[in-house]
Amino acid sequence: MKLKSSFYFYLSAIPLFIFLFTIIFITFYLIINGYPVLSFRFLFSNPEEQMTKGGIFPVIFGSFYLTILAFIFSIIPSILSGIYFAYYAKNNILTFILRTLIKTLSGLPSIVFGLFGLAFFVRTLNIGLSFLASSLTLSILSIPYLITATEEGLLSVPHTFYEAAIALGVPKWTAIRKIILPEAKPLLLSGIFLAFARLIGEVAPILFTGVAFYLKTISLSPFDRFMALPYHIYILATQHEKILKVRTIAFASSLVLLFFALLFGVIAYILRMKIKKYY
């Protein structure tokens, strides 16, 4: 017997369709408004005439430099912590507290990280407004994501793999390093790419720790200030003196940022689909 469900079906479908429609609408709205300005020159040249003309190369460069630097700081501590939680942590109250603290850290507003970066890295450690201070702040933001991704990745590998290695007399650490980690690699990479997609769009943590309105030259030194793509969009959209004139550049920059965020998001999604089905 088929259950009658047409009314029910339509009723519960409407909210989801409205939401999906809005997502697609926003995406196309950006594409239509940003695409005409987009060109090879736009991506690879410097801003000119108070950012009303020219490209956004230093801005893209700043965003990538910043995010990659942040990952260099956070990736090793996060993976080691993730291994601890997946394979070494005992099931006791201490582990519970540590896990809860990490989970809560991941839910903290990003502006709080910005304040912390200002108080600790810029003022207490006296690093100054720079790439370094901003990327250290961002690296803290990424740590809970990466720990969770590592733990999930490691736990997705069947426990029998680990048991087989231990039964053959392989030391625990070697078993994890040679057997479990290689198997968990796609899921781990997926987590890293997802964290990258989130981090590249963050503004609040870098707002007080080094991002600059406009700079004439690109600097490779980690002690210099920098420009970043999401902050550039914010400035062009709200603070620029010729706000309507630069609107198209704001749209095109948004499109570039969205492209990178979605690219890394899609890579993460594909990697997750690639997980082997063991049984």
Place this chain on the structure above:
Amino acid sequence: MKETHRFISGILFFFAFLTSLLIIFILFFLLSYGLKIFQFISFKDFFLNPVWNPTGYFKNDYGLLPNLWGSFLVTSLALIIAVPFGIFSAIFLSEELRKITWLYNLTKGIIELFAAFPSVIIGLFGLVYLAPLIQKIFSLSSGLCVLNGGIILALMSLPTIISLCEASISQVPLTYKEASYALGVSRFQTTLKIVLPTAKSGIIAGILLGFGRAIGETMAMLMVLGNSPIIAKSLFQPTRTLTTTIAIEMGETAKNTPHFFALFMLGVVLFIISFIVNLIGNYFAQKRIKIII
């Protein structure tokens, strides 16, 4: 052999301990700056003062209330919109769309990718498209208002709410539903009276964590709220939130002034709200799993 094992697990524990303590370290530094405001003004002048005017001509006011009120107003509006949307979307996803695998995966993929949309981009949409629309529909002087912020925040918290609700609804055992159908109860009523109550903890977790996500949102709110430090009395007035006040004023204030410390104290308040909400939300998110397995 034994010593290497000890050494390695010691190192791993060290890193896990260090990363877990980061949140306490953050609170410590926020407090060390924030509490200095009380050298200048009393507790009452911060927590109960309804005026935020840090650059006044005669008197500076550092009242928490306008900022807190703005945050709660916008976030509540966002949840009023997003919670019914989220719950119904989750029901449809797990009860109906799951049968068509490719469409289900595609929809989940789109929602997951939307969670990765940078907040400045959604803010830009609110500023350039939604604001003129609201202005025209309600014939206002500006479309940058609480309503705009609420809609934008609802959009941004929906992925969190949907994914948590869906995870919990899809774990409701089929036998519960079959028992209900066998008694002649319709699908709609089964969903309302059997599925939703069983999935309650996951739904509460979704709402709380969605709230936590919404109250901490900074950049999009900066772009769509109009940033006026008043206690908004209607949906069509501009307002500001804890996050936007910090973001706007921290760059312009001189270091080690009362204003500087007051902004850190706003950060402490935001920290505490988000910490409590996330703690309770995570508790409910775990509770669901325990009951069902």
